[in-house]
Amino acid sequence: MYRIAVDIGGTFTDGVIENTETSRIWIAKSLSTPASPGDAVSRVIADLLEKSGASAEDVVDVVHGNTIVTNTLIERRGVRTALVATAGMTDLIEMGREVRYDLYDLHLELPPPLVPAELRLGANERMAADGTSDTELVQAEIERVAAELRALRPQSVAIAFLHSNVSDRHEVAMAQGLRARLGSDIAISVSSHVAGEIREYERTTTATANAYVQPLVETYLRELEGRLQALGVVAPVLIMVSSGGFTSAAAAADTPIALLESGPAGGVISAAHAGKAAGLRNVLAFDMGGTTAKLCVVIDGEPSVAHSFETARVHRFKRGSGLPILIPSIDLIEIGAGGGSIAAVNALGLLKVGPESAGSVPGPACYGNGGTEPTVTDADLVLGYLDPANFLGGEMALDVGKAREALAHVGARIGLNALQTATGIIDIVNESMAAAARVHIAEKGHDPRSFTLVATGGAGPLHAVSVAQRLGVSRIVFPIAVGAGSCLGFLAAPARADRAWSRISPLAGMDWEELGRRLTAMRADAEAELTQAGSDAAACQWSVVAEMRFGGQGTTIPVSLPYRLPGDEFAGELVELFTRRYATLFGGVVPSARPEVVTWRVIAVGGEAHGSFHWPLDAGEIVAPKAWRSIYLPKTGVMGDVPVYDRYRLPPGAAIAAPAIIEERESTLAIPLPAQVRVLADRAILVELDA
């Protein structure tokens, strides 16, 4: 049997096919085709079938992730969308939270709402905070709204009423009424079903975003199934979602907003999997590309998941400048540090690196495409970490002279030569990534020294060792770099379903019977989704997560229990888990404060963990260095000769001593510090820094 994973990225569409008996993988790649994204998918799948010799009917599933949702929101190319909100509340999505994301920028721009004022309708209905109805939603009102919508001719409608997170009765009645009157040509998104969380601005925005992309994703997925059938693949399509699990194509077509961050989620799952395969369960997934670095904390094999996310930011690196989306999403932090990040001297006379990036055009100075500002890649080149003749497997020659010139030019402003400027840039960019990781890990209440760094991305392996050293991390894993990291994550990902119900209640006054009914309903709903995705719901790990805080606080801490129906003893267990976690995070609990729950979640995570992938190499095994070259050695502060190895020829079990350089096609592993290096069974490389 075979499984296929396909990931549509900005530049490339990557694919991996795995033989499920041998875990052997083959990979394929094609330029993405944004006008018709499915074209590249068809091409990649055909290529995978050919390379592996698999017959199409032996494929048992196809796991897929794409950037359609993200791109549609960023480029504002969604369908004509209307909003039906509680009367008097139709402007909430335009006012947002009334705050500025940059205190000192008088000219800041906010993201306009996805639904303009003329497409926003108020409905006479009102739920109270306890889920009882203040104003009933009557049939005549539904009729009136339907008539207005007919005149507005939207392709998609979002329904978002106040307190629908507590009771969805009015939203459901409106949705059913509109469907009956408007027919199935108009897509309908119901806020409490898309995101059952408290906070009307955020939930309504999430519902409008879902509505905005829904018809496009539905069409795309229908077309994709047709394409697969044309290739003879009859297996179900599974869709990777932001939380790091997968779901059925039907569920994805219904709630496409859940796909938002599927690619990055796949990358993190892949890193977590690489850590697990090496027997390491606390992992800091570190991905560094051309423009950004992404970090994610994986505790005991589980990537941390956040329940709100921001997309389509006006300023990519300014928190608060985007649209808030309340979906479970792998908790990534992204900072403006990549190979293309530009170094410049600021008003304080200090060297700053990023977040501006040279991108691929003109690119770093060493590309020789007209870039004159020095970048991180230029610094890596001048310090010997990159080989000018072996960039992208030698496809692109790098110009050391141009890099040195750009570095010297900026350095001169602060009295540094080219080499000093290069070491400065590397120190600054590595420190900024380490600082972001330090804060992220501290927020979760952990000590960075207990982690292993798993490095991916074009620039990740160049910087990982130094970032690790700054964090006090002594182990670094470099997974096999097939250039399709997200796809391996897709294959390793478990089935996953999340349901949420928000209702603020102190534990002391909790109605356990009602909670029991809610949990049962959420579980049944999640089971249906899992079954649809071809998973064995009974074999999943089911948990109940309570988002808890002390009454009066704003931020919650998740507390997780194995799924069961609650009784009075639930409260005691939750309080104990909560207070223990609270004390870890904040150094003590608050005497006499009342613990309460804001949101209840039911989470199912599927089956057993995926084993190691097997990726045989064609070339013969050689442990000896292929060359020596001079690199910058931070320990001594001078350039010195180190051995250069070919990663593709290092066999499992090989051990070498660093400082050393290990080259592969997509990247270079720079290990400028004294360390022991081993090749693991799945050809991942483990570096252990000397104390």
Next chain:
Amino acid sequence: MTAPRDIDPITLEICWTRLVSMVDEAAANLVRAAFSTIVRECNDYAVVLTDAQGRLLAQSSYSIPSFICTLPLTVRHFIAKFGADSFKPGDVMITNDPWLGTGHLPDVNIAVPVFHQGKLVGFAASVAHVPDIGGRLRSPSNREVYEEGLRITPARLVTDGVTNDTLVTLIEDNVRVNAEVMGDIWAQVSCNRSLAQRLIDFLDETQLDLDRLGTIMFARADAAMRAATKALPDGDYQNELLIEGSEGDIRLKCRLTVRGEEIAIDYEGSSPQVAQAINVVPAYTFAYSAYALKCLLAPEIPNNDGSFLSIATTAPLGSILNPRFPASVGARAMTGHLLPPLIMGALAEVLPEQVQGAPGSPLWAVQLAGTHDGRGFATTFFLNGGQGALHDRDGLPALSFPSNLANTPIEVLESRCPVKVLRKEIRRSTGGAGAHRGGDGQIFEFRIAADSPVTISFMANRTSFPAPGARGGEPGQVGVMLADGAPLDPRLVSVLAPGTVLRLETPGGGGYGPIGA
């Protein structure tokens, strides 16, 4: 300890960023642990590191402008009161004295000394707006600071590791929601202690002399601010505005004297202090003045002791911007928030592309307290007016400025206290006309849903004086407050019967440039 003669620019950049990053990390922790909605939803807090003399090394990045440079002053008051030699590693100092802190009682200032290798090297300090501080509800109608709640003059909350139980009890027995108030105070203490530990780790690792590092950072920030000030031509720039007070209108007047790299702002000619809680202590006067200049001239320069050395503010003692004790100060924002538009108005002709029309601020706030279903409740929430228009664009509707206070989600508000929000809409066409329109205000209508009468107070002005436009732009519309359709005086504390419907309409922002230009 090795003290290098100079610090190379790379090490300096890394150390500077490390200091800001450790302060931001501590701030993130404080926000997550806070009970106060105003801290966590509205960033009404600040966390700083100072050196041993109380000079600001780094301030948390997301704090609202009210706290620019106030905490270092507070730390210096602690040093002056207790003596630099008296501090022990386990000490925690506290004060909320408006004149020594941030200008009103709800802001509790906490500082801990930081020792490295046996020597006092600095202070980790924080300020946060606690949920209650006793006294009457916050209202401009309070006449003396004594009415406004508990005033804690500088004291040791913890002495050498031993908690001052008398002080803790005194606080607990004089505030309304005491578990939450003490919860916030202890959250500040733990935030400060973890920040102190981060600084110690940093010094262990780098072996840098913090004094030397600080001196270099201050000099750089000072030089950058001075360079930015050169954008302003030498000259005297004046402006004044009127705003409604309880007993007659209040006048605010400024004269900016720009000479080379220095700016002096004199508020001479502003109204005398009033028996109304809208007086502004000098630290707050400075904070909003410095904020306006930083927005206009040098938004990217980090806040430290050097950043504002070239800026001075003065106001005559006894004026509304420098009141004598025991003036009431609780609603100081109603005056202080007018300083940025006052200053921008003065500089509009020399900085035409930087200034904006006056916003529909100061922010509006509603304080509610009462009982419902046998249980007490107290809450505060905010409403914002329209943004002033800029030289190249319209103002945005309902946006906080110059503070940065978010609204409370309706679903959160209604879960917590007995009100029913009937309407929250953009108040269309209320921004001032002009080449670019000012941002619109908002309409917020709610019904008292408690089972007994509710005490309510407000901060709300620009109900008679609209937000002026810039450079020929028209003013925005004034704000309106109605109870069951009849005008309600927002300056008074009112008791409202269940079922009363309140309608608040916040002011529009001023336009920019003449219509049609």
